[in-house]
Amino acid sequence: DAGVTQSPTHLIKTRGQHVTLRCSPISGHKSVSWYQQVLGQGPQFIFQYYEKEERGRGNFPDRFSARQFPNYSSELNVNALLLGDSALYLCASSLFGSTTDTQYFGPGTRLTVL
């Protein structure tokens, strides 16, 4: 079975640009979460979606937005990129997104902002 897939693998943008990252969850999983991992740190929660609705939002500015599609795939959008947005962006999927659901992570998208 395929795990969580993310695209693109790597991305280089300049300050002020916009970026869209994509995620496909494990087949049968209905919840997707997004995390940002800065080099040398643990992942930080950005969003959780379940059945196309936002179920959680971390402490990130409004430049970050996301959505989930009817097939449960998801997009993370970041506007007006800053140098500090350079990070590994991770997508995790789980069955229902409940409190004890296991989250499985994808390989991530490495975003570099110049």
Added chain:
Amino acid sequence: GENVEQHPSTLSVQEGDSAVIKCTYSDSASNYFPWYKQELGKGPQLIIDIRSNVGEKKDQRIAVTLNKTAKHFSLHITETQPEDSAVYFCAARTMEYGNKLVFGAGTILRVKS
């Protein structure tokens, strides 16, 4: 909100020895505690998890213990092998909006052969 502290930040062991990584959490309502292994250039891989109604869980060379009273949990790896070398993260699932995972800062484990 939840805060997770992880120690040590780096750990070097000889092949065959045991490795122990410890985490503490602040929110007594947290009820799910996974451990992830992350290799260079890859996403975190779940290696073991424990729920708050259980005190200990084992899976071959890996075990996790949970002390809810003290709000700490630990990862134990026995008979370490060079392929165990990676960064290990503990995490706690909060009951806050979104049921997010809050991660520790990570432990770099080096197994010397």
